[in-house]
Amino acid sequence: MTSVLVKGKTRLRGEVTVNGSKYVALAAIPAALLADEPVTIENVPDLSDVRVFCDILRGLGVQATFADGVVTIDPRGLVYAVPKPELMRKLRASYYLLGVMLARFGRAEGALPGGDDIGPRPIDQHLKGFRALGAEAHIEHGSIKLSAQKLSGNSVYMDVASVGATINTMLSAVLTEGQTTIINAYQAPWIIDLSNMLNAMGARVFGPGTETIRIQGVKRLHGCQHSIIPDQSEAATLMIAAALTGGDVKLNNVIPMHLDAVVAKLRETGAVVVAGEDTVRVMGPERPTAVNVKTLPYPGFFTDFQAPMSTLLTIADGTSIVTETVWDERFKHLEELTKMGASVRIEGRSAIIEGVDCLTSAEVRGGDLRASASLVLAGMVAEGETLVHGIDHMDRGYERLDLKLAQLGAWVERV
Numbered sequence: 001m002t003s004v005l006v007k008g009k010t011r012l013r014g015e016v017t018v019n020g021s022k023y024v025a026l027a028a029i030p031a032a033l034l035a036d037e038p039v040t041i042e043n044v045p046d047l048s049d050v051r052v053f054c055d056i057l058r059g060l061g062v063q064a065t066f067a068d069g070v071v072t073i074d075p076r077g078l079v080y081a082v083p084k085p086e087l088m089r090k091l092r093a094s095y096y097l098l099g100v101m102l103a104r105f106g107r108a109e110g111a112l113p114g115g116d117d118i119g120p121r122p123i124d125q126h127l128k129g130f131r132a133l134g135a136e137a138h139i140e141h142g143s144i145k146l147s148a149q150k151l152s153g154n155s156v157y158m159d160v161a162s163v164g165a166t167i168n169t170m171l172s173a174v175l176t177e178g179q180t181t182i183i184n185a186y187q188a189p190w191i192i193d194l195s196n197m198l199n200a201m202g203a204r205v206f207g208p209g210t211e212t213i214r215i216q217g218v219k220r221l222h223g224c225q226h227s228i229i230p231d232q233s234e235a236a237t238l239m240i241a242a243a244l245t246g247g248d249v250k251l252n253n254v255i256p257m258h259l260d261a262v263v264a265k266l267r268e269t270g271a272v273v274v275a276g277e278d279t280v281r282v283m284g285p286e287r288p289t290a291v292n293v294k295t296l297p298y299p300g301f302f303t304d305f306q307a308p309m310s311t312l313l314t315i316a317d318g319t320s321i322v323t324e325t326v327w328d329e330r331f332k333h334l335e336e337l338t339k340m341g342a343s344v345r346i347e348g349r350s351a352i353i354e355g356v357d358c359l360t361s362a363e364v365r366g367g368d369l370r371a372s373a374s375l376v377l378a379g380m381v382a383e384g385e386t387l388v389h390g391i392d393h394m395d396r397g398y399e400r401l402d403l404k405l406a407q408l409g410a411w412v413e414r415v
Contacts, residue, residue, distance in 0.1 A: 002391040004402055006379030007411035008361060012247035014408045018235045018254050019045040019399045020069070023190040024228040026093035027167050028197055029053045030100045032073040033062065034175060035201050037223030041071040045231065045399040048392070049091045056087045056094065078104065085111035085143075091396070095126065095164060098144060099171035102135055108146040112139070125162045129169030132156040133176055153178025153217055161186045161297050166213070167194060174203040176217040185213045188298040189258050193229045200224040232258040233304040233370075234398055235280070239263075240308040241377050241405065243271040243284035244315070249408055250281040261301040265291055265309065269316060290318030290355055295325050307333050307374035314342040315381060316355040323350045333371035336364040340382055358383055366390035369397035376402070380410050387415070 020043035029050070032039035044050060044066065054064040054071065060081050063074040080101065088094040088111040101108035112123070123144070127137040132155070135148040153176055156169055166186040173180035185191070187209055195208035201224045204216040235254045242249035243266050256263070256275035263273045263280070270285035290313060295303040303326040313320040314337055324330050331351055334344045339362040343354035361384030366372025372394035379386030391414070394401060402412040 002395070003387055003389045003415050004376060004391050005413045005415050006376055006386045006388060008359075008379060008382040008384055008386065010245055010380040010410045012242050012245045012249050012380075012405070012408040012410060015250045015252060016238060016404050016407055017252045018230045018238070019043070020228045021045075021190055021193065021231040022047060022049065022233070022397055023163070024193045025050055025071070026053060026091070027096055027190065027194045028226065028228060029057070029064075029071060029073065030096040031171055031194065031198060033057070033075045033078055033100045034103060034171065034198075035075055035221045035223050037076070038072060038074040039201070039223050040225040041073070041197075042069065042225070042227040044069050044071045044228065047396055047399060049093065049396045052087055052090045053093070056083050056097070059084055059087070080105045080107070082109045083111075088113060092164070095123065095144070096168055096171060098126070098146060099130070099168040102130060102146050102148065103151070103172045103175045106148050106151070109143055111143050123164075125158050125160060125165035126168045128158070129156050129165055129182070130172060133169075133172055133180065151176040153180040153215070155181045155183065158182065158184040160184075161211075163188065163191070166191060170195070170198070170205065170213065170215060173215040173217060174198055174205065174221065175219070178217055180215040180217070182213040182215075184211055186297065187211060189229055189232065189255070197224065197226040197228075200226055229258075230254050233302070234401070235259055236262040236302070236305045237308045237373055237377070237398070237401070238404065239266060239273070239280060239282045240305070240312055241380070242282040243269060243288060244312045244377055245380055246284040246286055247408070248281070248283045250279055252279055254278060254280050256280055261299060262305050262309070265293060265301065269312065288312055288316040290316040290320040290353075292321045294323040303330065304370055306330060307370040308377055310334060310351060310353060311337065311374040311378050313353045314344070314356065314378070315359060316353075318355055320353045320355070321350055322353060325349065330368075330370075332367045333374050336366070336371070336375055337378055339364055340378055340386065360384060361386040363387045364389070366393055369393045373398060373401055376405070376412065380405070
């Protein structure tokens with residue numbers, strides 16, 4: 001387990017560049033297997049999840065290289081195989097291989113996905129999508145098994161707007177004969193970007209980013225070169241860090257409209273936020289003002305923003321209520337923050353946070369990637385030195401966030 005030591009009372013200042021989107025990268029890598037030619041994916045963040053996914057692909061006979069932010073995948077050697085369960089369980093996005101293998105071979109099998117411990121991750125909507133296309137789908141002995149004599153386009157209504165189920169249905173439908181319609185599809189920038197990549201490969205995907213996506217199946221997909229969009233969760237974390245520390249930070253390589261929800265909330269806290277064409281500058285207040293936050297599907301306040309934002313609210317002037325509507329176990333970082341003097345009361349899906357004048361140093365542990373990052377942020381404003389364990393979680397979602405914070409003046413050291 002990796003840990004970092006953080007010295008407090010820091011004001012972040014300077015410029016930093018945001019990396020590419022984790023969510024697009026982890027969908028684009030398996031999507032490349034649908035092509036019959038090499039695919040190049042650029043602006044890929046250097047995350048442990050990305051490297052694990054490349055290892056999984058190599059186990060399927062695929063040539064996959066990753067260097068300098070570029071993943072190159074040659075799917076021509078792809079063979080049908082069951083990926084190693086120990087690798088599948090390391091990341092949630094491994095379930096995208098199910099849709100891809102079903103489309104390519106008419107069958108698929110894989111261990112139930114892993115990822116952060118932030119509550120139940122049902123896959124019923126994934127299975128609903130596969131079944132609508134004509135596949136038999138069931139779970140036995142901890143594995144998902146899919147098979148189909150023939151896949152055919154169909155209409156799929158998602159009972160809940162699910163990122164993973166929307167993407168998996170798209171991946172299994174692009175090579176399927178006929179038209180597939182996904183109703184109540186998840187609406188998010190990374191759905192649009194993945195669709196752009198698929199269309200560059202020859203797919204016919206219409207309406208991504210809306211609640212209805214239509215996919216006209218094609219017989220083959222060819223290679224392409226695609227550069228993925230910036231990571232909005234990394235950008236939001238850095239923006240909140242600037243406001244939390246009363247700093248002045250300019251972020252480069254962002255799409256400001258993807259950050260509207262966090263911009264609005266930061267302005268409510270008293271921060272000054274100035275958006276450019278592909279930049280955002282955040283100037284934090286001397287002390288933030290308390291606000292209420294409720295997580296919602298995009299374009300609402302995204303659940304990934306909640307942990308760093310609630311950390312900011314622990315030192316805000318007044319009482320804040322944070323309501324988490326997406327994941328059941330996403331308040332664990334607040335339990336750790338109470339060790340640093342935060343005043344927090346959990347009532348069901350809501351956290352009532354009474355702002356304190358100052359946090360104090362402690363030894364804490366992050367249980368998921370956003371929690372780990374939020375505890376590092378807390379250490380930057382606490383009195384003394386804070387030791388944060390569980391940084392390996394943070395490395396799954398951020399490309400060396402500690403180095404970026406250090407670039408902006410934070411004292412963060414891996415130990």
